[in-house]
Amino acid sequence: MRITFIGGGNMASAIISGLCKQPGQQISVVELHEDKRASLQAEFGVTALATLPARFAADEVVVLAVKPQALQAVCQQLAPRLHGALVVSIAAGVRLDALSRWLGSPRIVRVMPNTPAMVGKGVSGLYAAADVGEADRRTAESIMQAVGITSWLETEGGIDDITSVSGSGPAYVFYFIESMIEGACQVGFSEQEARALVLGTFEGAVELARQSPLPVATLRTNVMSKGGTTERAIARFEAEGVKAAIIAGALDCRARSVELGDLLSKDGE
Ligand SMILES: NC(=O)C1=CN([C@@H]2O[C@H](COP(=O)(O)OP(=O)(O)OC[C@H]3O[C@@H](n4cnc5c(N)ncnc54)[C@H](O)[C@@H]3O)[C@@H](O)[C@H]2O)C=CC1
Numbered sequence: 209m210r211i212t213f214i215g216g217g218n219m220a221s222a223i224i225s226g227l228c229k230q231p232g233q234q235i236s237v238v239e240l241h242e243d244k245r246a247s248l249q250a251e252f253g254v255t256a257l258a259t260l261p262a263r264f265a266a267d268e269v270v271v272l273a274v275k276p277q278a279l280q281a282v283c284q285q286l287a288p289r290l291h292g293a294l295v296v297s298i299a300a301g302v303r304l305d306a307l308s309r310w311l312g313s314p315r316i317v318r319v320m321p322n323t324p325a326m327v328g329k330g331v332s333g334l335y336a337a338a339d340v341g342e343a344d345r346r347t348a349e350s351i352m353q354a355v356g357i358t359s360w361l362e363t364e365g366g367i368d369d370i371t372s373v374s375g376s377g378p379a380y381v382f383y384f385i386e387s388m389i390e391g392a393c394q395v396g397f398s399e400q401e402a403r404a405l406v407l408g409t410f411e412g413a414v415e416l417a418r419q420s421p422l423p424v425a426t427l428r429t430n431v432m433s434k435g436g437t438t439e440r441a442i443a444r445f446e447a448e449g450v451k452a453a454i455i456a457g458a459l460d461c462r463a464r465s466v467e468l469g470d471l472l473s474k475d476g477e
C-alpha cells in the first residue's frame with residue numbers, strides 16, 4: 209500500500225512508527241520542518257518531502273495529519289492533486305461535510321487514533337459516510353489495525369465521543385502517572401525508582417483488570433482494607449473530587465471537539 213502522510217508531527221510519527229514495522233508499506237511524509245523530515249527519514253526509513261507530490265493515484269492513501277486549524281489550506285492544495293485517492297483524516301473536530309467540500313471528493317474516512325499506536329497499542333475510532341465503499345473502509349481499518357485495535361462508529365458524533373475517551377485519554381493517564389511519580393518522589397524515592405514502581409503498578413493493575421472477571425470497582429475495594437492505608441488515600445481523592453474532575457474533564461474534551469467542529473468546518477476567508 210502507498211500511504212502519504214501530510215504532516216509528520218506527534219500523531220503521524222506514532223502511526224508511522226507502528227506501520228513501518230509491517231512489510232509491504234510504501235510510506236511518504238510531507239512535512240514543513242526540515243529537522244522533522246530528517247528524523248522521520250532516519251528513524252523510520254520513510255520518504256520525507258517538503259512539498260506535496262504533483263499528483264496521487266486512485267490506489268493511494270493520503271492521511272491528513274496536520275493540526276485542525278491548518279486543514280482547510282492543506283485540503284485546498286491537495287484537491288487538484290488527489291485524482292480519486294482515498295483520504296483518511298485524523299484531525300479532531302473537522303467534519304466530513306467540510307472535508308469533502310474542501311477536497312472536492314467524498315472518498316474520505318475519519319479516524320480518531322491515539323499515540324500508543326507508536327508501540328502497537330493504539331485505539332482508533334473510524335467513521336465514514338454511507339456512500340464510502342467497503343474496500344475503502346477496509347483499507348483505512350487495515351492501516352489502523354497495524355498499530356492497534358479499531359472500532360467503527362455509527363455516527364460522526366461518535367468521533368467526538370471517542371476523542372474524549374481514547375483520543376485524548378493517554379494524556380489523562382500520563383497525568384495520573386506523573387502525579388504518582390511526584391508523590392513517590394515526595395516519599396523519598398529517586399525519580400528513576402519512582403518511575404519504575406509507578407509504571408510497574410500501572411502495568412500490573414491494567415493486566416489484572418483485563419484478566420479478572422470482577423468489576424474494576426471491586427478490584428479497587430479489594431485493595432482497600434477497612435481502616436487501612438488505601439482507604440485513607442481514596443478518601444482524600446473523593447474529598448478532593450478527583451473522580452468527578454476526571455469525568456468533567458472528559459466531558460469538556462468532548463464539548464471542545466464539537467466546538468472545534470462548529471468553528472473549523474465552516475469555510476475560512
Ligand atoms: N497528538 C495526538 O495525540 C492526536 C492528534 N490527533 C490529530 O492529529 C493531527 C496532528 O496532531 P499532532 O501530530 O499532535 O500535531 P503536530 O503539531 O505534532 O503535527 C502536525 C505537523 O504538521 C506539520 N504541518 C503543518 N502544516 C503543514 C503543511 N501545510 N504541510 C505539511 N506539514 C505541515 C507541522 O510542521 C507538524 O509537524 C491533529 O489534527 C490532531 O487533532 C488525533 C488524535 C490524537
Ligand SMILES: O=C(O)[C@@H]1CCC=N1
Pocket residue numbers: 300371375376
Ligand atoms: O488534543 C487534541 O486536540 C488532539 C485530539 C485528540 C488528542 N489530541
